[in-house]
Amino acid sequence: MAEVRFSVVIVHRNGVQMLLDALSALTQTIGTNDEVILVDNGSGDDSVAQVKACFPEIRIIGNGCNNGFARACNQGLRQARGDFILFLNNDAFLPIGALERFAEDFAADPKAALIGGQLIGEDGRPQRSAGVAPSFLTEIGLLRRRHPDVSNLAEPVEVETLVGACMALRRAALSDAGPLDEDFFFYFEETEWCVRLRRQGWKVMVDPRIRIRHLKGASTRSVRRDAQVEVLRSRLLYYRKTMPFMLALPLSLWRILRLAVNTATHLVLVLLTLGRVQTLRRKLAIYSTQLAWLASGCPENWGLPDKCPRGTTGEKT
Numbered sequence: 279m280a281e282v283r284f285s286v287v288i289v290h291r292n293g294v295q296m297l298l299d300a301l302s303a304l305t306q307t308i309g310t311n312d313e314v315i316l317v318d319n320g321s322g323d324d325s326v327a328q329v330k331a332c333f334p335e336i337r338i339i340g341n342g343c344n345n346g347f348a349r350a351c352n353q354g355l356r357q358a359r360g361d362f363i364l365f366l367n368n369d370a371f372l373p374i375g376a377l378e379r380f381a382e383d384f385a386a387d388p389k390a391a392l393i394g395g396q397l398i399g400e401d402g403r404p405q406r407s408a409g410v411a412p413s414f415l416t417e418i419g420l421l422r423r424r425h426p427d428v429s430n431l432a433e434p435v436e437v438e439t440l441v442g443a444c445m446a447l448r449r450a451a452l453s454d455a456g457p458l459d460e461d462f463f464f465y466f467e468e469t470e471w472c473v474r475l476r477r478q479g480w481k482v483m484v485d486p487r488i489r490i491r492h493l494k495g496a497s498t499r500s501v502r503r504d505a506q507v508e509v510l511r512s513r514l515l516y517y518r519k520t521m522p523f524m525l526a527l528p529l530s531l532w533r534i535l536r537l538a539v540n541t542a543t544h545l546v547l548v549l550l551t552l553g554r555v556q557t558l559r560r561k562l563a564i565y566s567t568q569l570a571w572l573a574s575g576c577p578e579n580w581g582l583p584d585k586c587p588r589g590t591t592g593e594k595t
Contacts, residue, residue: 281311281361282311282312282313282358282359282360282361283309283311283312283360283361283362283377283381284308284309284312284313284360284361284362284363284364284377284380284381284446285312285313285314285315285354285358285359285360285362285363285364286304286308286312286313286314286315286363286364286366287315287317287351287354287355287358287363287364287365287366288300288301288314288315288316288317288354288366288367288368289317289319289347289350289351289354289365289367289368290316290317290318290319290321290325290368291318291319291320291321291344291368292321292322292323292325293323293325293368293369294321294323294324294325294328296368296369296493297325297329297368298328298329298332299371300366300367300368300369300370300371301314301329301332301333301336303371303372303373304366304371304372305333306374307372307373307374307375307376307377308377309377312360312377313337313358313359313360314333314335314336314337315336315337315338315339315354315357315358316329316336316337316338316339317338317339317341317345317350317351317353317354318338318339318340318341319341319343319344319345319346319350319592320341320342320343320344320345320584320586320592326338326340337357339353339354339357339593340593340594341353341586341592341593341594342586342592342593342594343584343585343586343587343592344582344583344584344585344586344592345586345591345592346460346462346463346464346582346585346586347442347458347462347463347464347467348458348459348460348461348462348463348467349460349463349586349592350592351365351457351458351467352457352458352460353591353592353593355457355458360449361448361449362380362381362384362446362447362448362449363446363447363449364377364380364444364445364446364447365442365444365445365446365447366443366444367442367443367444367492369443369492369493369494370397370443370444370490370491370492370493371490371491371492372444372490373488373489373490373491376395376488376490379485379487379488380393380395380446380485380488383434383446383483383485384446384448386434387434387481387483389479389480389481390434390448390480390481390483391447391448391451391455391475391480391481391482392440392445392446392447392448392451392471392472392475392480392481392482392483393434393445393446393482393483393484393485394407394408394440394441394443394444394445394446394483394484394485395407395444395484395485395486395487395488395489395490396428396429396484396485396486396487396488396489396490397441397443397444397490397491397492397494398489398490398491398492399491399492399493399494400491400493404427404429405441405492405494406425406441407428407429407440407441407484407486408425408426408428408437408438408439408440408441408484409425409426409437409438409439409440409441409469410423410424410425410426410438410439411438411439411469411472411473411520412469412513412516413521414521414525414529417517417529417532417533418529418532428484428486429486430486431486432486432487433485433487434483434484434485434486435483435484435486436481436482436483437482437483437484438472438473438476438482439468439469439472439473439482440468440472440482440484441468442467442468443490443492443494444490444492445468451475451478451480454475454478454479454480455471455474455475455477455478455480456474458471459471459474459519461515461519462512462515462516463508463511463512463581463582463585464505464508464512464581464582465505465508465509465512465513466512466513466515466516467512469516470516470519470520473520501582501583502564503563503564503567504567504580504581504582504583505581505582506564506567506568507567507568507571507580507581507582508581508582510533510537510568510571510572511571511576511581513533514530514533517529517530517533518530534572537565537568537569537572538569540561540565541562541565541566541569544558544561544562544565545562545566547562548562
């Protein structure tokens with residue numbers, strides 16, 4: 279069997295036309311020694327059938343339910359044969375020559391484990407592509423750190439964390455740091471992974487010359503309130519995974535107290551404005567849903583819909 283250079287892993291759930299457009303762009307840049315693996319997270323439309331019809335060469339892992347981002351990425355990773363793995367969102371469009379550029383970056387720096395590109399919106403404006411790792415001081419607001427703006431740089435640069443819409447991985451780094459943490463269902467999984475890789479001595483980088491069109495937030499736009507439950511769940515989990523207990527516990531309590539204050543404040547504002555301000559109503563709905571999730575004991579089934587039960591692979595048999 280011929281050696282595989284890049285395995286491109288795409289996690290998808292619904293939105294077949296967006297997926298087909300992204301795959302069309304991808305076929306213009308992959309080589310004969312690359313492969314594409316689609317992990318379908320229980321789509322309710324005909325995504326899988328259309329991909330099979332239009333792109334029969336793509337390998338498909340079909341889940342009967344929503345397996346989350348980290349678990350689905352790891353499903354693709356386990357079947358990937360490439361020396362490098364590119365995790366690509368279903369709303370991200372890879373430009374021609376991107377894989378060659380990623381390969382050159384990995385060859386130039388043997389300690390580079392994860393490399394992202396510069397995300398751009400439909401209007402061509404740069405999106406945030408990298409960030410700083412949240413810490414106790416940044417989370418409580420005592421230390422202000424700006425996310426790095428790498429959009430105008432002319433060469434790869436080391437960063438603390440990546441936005442997970444497009445991440446190229448050197449397979450060799452897995453032996454030290456392991457794959458994505460499957461305790462995260464959605465959000466913060468790539469942030470924790472970047473922290474873990476850097477603690478093992480690997481580098482996380484961005485190459486701003488690789489410009490990836492990204493339809494930011496398209497995958498969760500229709501379930502925004504449910505998605506915010508996942509944000510809170512993953513944020514509290516990130517604290518426990520990356521910080522000592524004596525920092526993670528008070529930080530979690532502070533976050534919950536802040537949420538309670540925000541809920542009460544927005545309830546008063548909604549009442550004072552007689553519910554006429556849509557932004558206030560929307561924020562109150564989000565805050566109150568998050569608070570209700572906490573008050574209910576943080577049930578697993580809250581958040582994004584159609585989740586796979588814990589302890590199952592999710593794959594259709």
